[in-house]
Amino acid sequence: MRVSPGGRPATGYDIVLQAGVLRETAAFLTDRLPDCRAAVVVTDGNLRDLAAPLTDALRGVGVASALHVVEPGEKSKSLESLHGIYGTLLDLKADRRACVIAVGGGVVGDLAGFAAASYMRGVSLIQVPTSLLAMVDSSVGGKTGVNLPRGKNLVGAFHQPAGVLVDPDVLRTLPDREYHGGLAEVVKYGVISDAAFFGWLEENAGAILDRDPAVLVPLIARCCELKAAVVAADEFETTGVRATLNYGHTFAHAFENLAGYGVLSHGEAVSVGMTCAARLAVSRGMIPPDVLTRQTALLERFRLPIELPAAVEAPPDAVLAAMRSDKKNVAGALRLVLPVRLGEVRVFADVPEEQVTAALTP
Ligand SMILES: NC(=O)c1ccc[n+]([C@@H]2O[C@H](COP(=O)([O-])OP(=O)(O)OC[C@H]3O[C@@H](n4cnc5c(N)ncnc54)[C@H](O)[C@@H]3O)[C@@H](O)[C@H]2O)c1
Numbered sequence: 001m002r003v004s005p006g007g008r009p010a011t012g013y014d015i016v017l018q019a020g021v022l023r024e025t026a027a028f029l030t031d032r033l034p035d036c037r038a039a040v041v042v043t044d045g046n047l048r049d050l051a052a053p054l055t056d057a058l059r060g061v062g063v064a065s066a067l068h069v070v071e072p073g074e075k076s077k078s079l080e081s082l083h084g085i086y087g088t089l090l091d092l093k094a095d096r097r098a099c100v101i102a103v104g105g106g107v108v109g110d111l112a113g114f115a116a117a118s119y120m121r122g123v124s125l126i127q128v129p130t131s132l133l134a135m136v137d138s139s140v141g142g143k144t145g146v147n148l149p150r151g152k153n154l155v156g157a158f159h160q161p162a163g164v165l166v167d168p169d170v171l172r173t174l175p176d177r178e179y180h181g182g183l184a185e186v187v188k189y190g191v192i193s194d195a196a197f198f199g200w201l202e203e204n205a206g207a208i209l210d211r212d213p214a215v216l217v218p219l220i221a222r223c224c225e226l227k228a229a230v231v232a233a234d235e236f237e238t239t240g241v242r243a244t245l246n247y248g249h250t251f252a253h254a255f256e257n258l259a260g261y262g263v264l265s266h267g268e269a270v271s272v273g274m275t276c277a278a279r280l281a282v283s284r285g286m287i288p289p290d291v292l293t294r295q296t297a298l299l300e301r302f303r304l305p306i307e308l309p310a311a312v313e314a315p316p317d318a319v320l321a322a323m324r325s326d327k328k329n330v331a332g333a334l335r336l337v338l339p340v341r342l343g344e345v346r347v348f349a350d351v352p353e354e355q356v357t358a359a360l361t362p
């Protein structure tokens with residue numbers, strides 16, 4: 001599958017979705033980046049054994065390499081972790097032809113991606129996603145970055161990878177909670193752009209929960225196709241098309257920040273955020289209640305929360321304050337992505353803040 005950001009085939013890249021492709025990473029690098037002589041493999045502590053053999057394989061094809069391991073979890077998406085990666089790149093004497101290879105979930109992908117975007121003003125990046133969320137969403141499309149204490153993803157860059165290698169076999173070891181979190185972004189694609197896919201998810205929910213490869217591979221492929229189409233239409237989120245991928249996220253990022261990074265997974269926060277967004281759309285008469293009911297039923301089937309856990313303190317004023325630092329906002333006014341029917345969302349800039357806070361609870 002090919003991604004052509006901004007509709008420019010010349011700067012496009014492949015998503016290779018194939019069992020075992022993780023072991024082909026070094027060969028992929030030499031094929032796509034023949035001038036590269038140094039590569040840093042970034043991963044987290046849970047994935048060290050999966051990522052480590054890659055450094056030997058790279059040396060085997062004449063590429064100097066180092067393994068850089070960060071602590072697992074959202075707290076690693078920080079400026080401090082970024083400095084660590086720069087240090088490893090410098091120790092390796094990496095020049096501008098170097099490559100950063102992200103082997104991990106969305107945290108590693110976003111962090112390593114931003115290191116690649118910024119080191120020496122930009123070196124190559126290969127994404128090797130290992131969580132479901134990273135396979136269906138974060139590894140594709142070039143959004144990279146880190147969190148600040150005051151908000152999610154507030155520092156970053158658009159930096160497209162040279163390729164994305166998706167090996168569905170590695171999902172065998174992904175913990176259930178993380179697998180379910182990835183399904184939140186999967187449900188998102190159905191609601192924002194593909195009602196038929198949403199229906200397919202409903203019909204195949206049992207097999208999806210069982211991680212049956214017969215459904216998992218087409219599921220990942222469809223999500224990547226849908227994301228690639230959005231990125232082709234609006235690479236830099238300027239026309240409103242790419243903002244559709246942010247459905248539920250204005251709420252979700254506020255929840256993640258208020259709970260403390262890592263308390264809620266991103267997928268869990270997106271699940272609660274999409275519930276608030278759909279509830280808001282119902283309250284404004286934009287969609288029939290049935291859309292909210294179906295979305296809620298599917299999220300619950302996928303073992304996802306539709307309300308914040310009681311332990312998370314998120315008073316309405318604090319949620320609004322956190323939502324005000326969302327990057328979609330213009331001149332201080334919230335811009336929210338809301339459904340207008342199952343399979344279509346639009347961006348709204350005219351939602352009164354009282355309606356937003358009312359949607360936080362059923
Ligand atoms: N750039 C984008 O477009 C984009 C899109 C969506 C989400 N994100 C970001 O992605 C992050 C969330 O990503 P995530 O849910 O993958 O979280 P994550 O990267 O923290 O991974 C979740 C956990 O699963 C473990 N793990 C990953 N793959 C594994 C495997 N195969 N086997 C065993 N354990 C494995 C990790 O070690 C980690 O503990 C958030 O920071 C979010 O903001 C970015």
Ligand SMILES: O=C(O)C(=O)C[C@@H](O)[C@H](O)[C@H](O)COP(=O)(O)O
Nearest residue numbers: 137141143152153242245246249327
């Ligand atoms: O790729 C995009 O565009 C997305 O919005 C995908 C989201 O799932 C993802 O969580 C993204 O990181 C959010 O971006 P942000 O611009 O709101 O930080």
Ligand SMILES: [Zn+2]
Nearest residue numbers: 185249266270
């Ligand atoms: Zn997301």
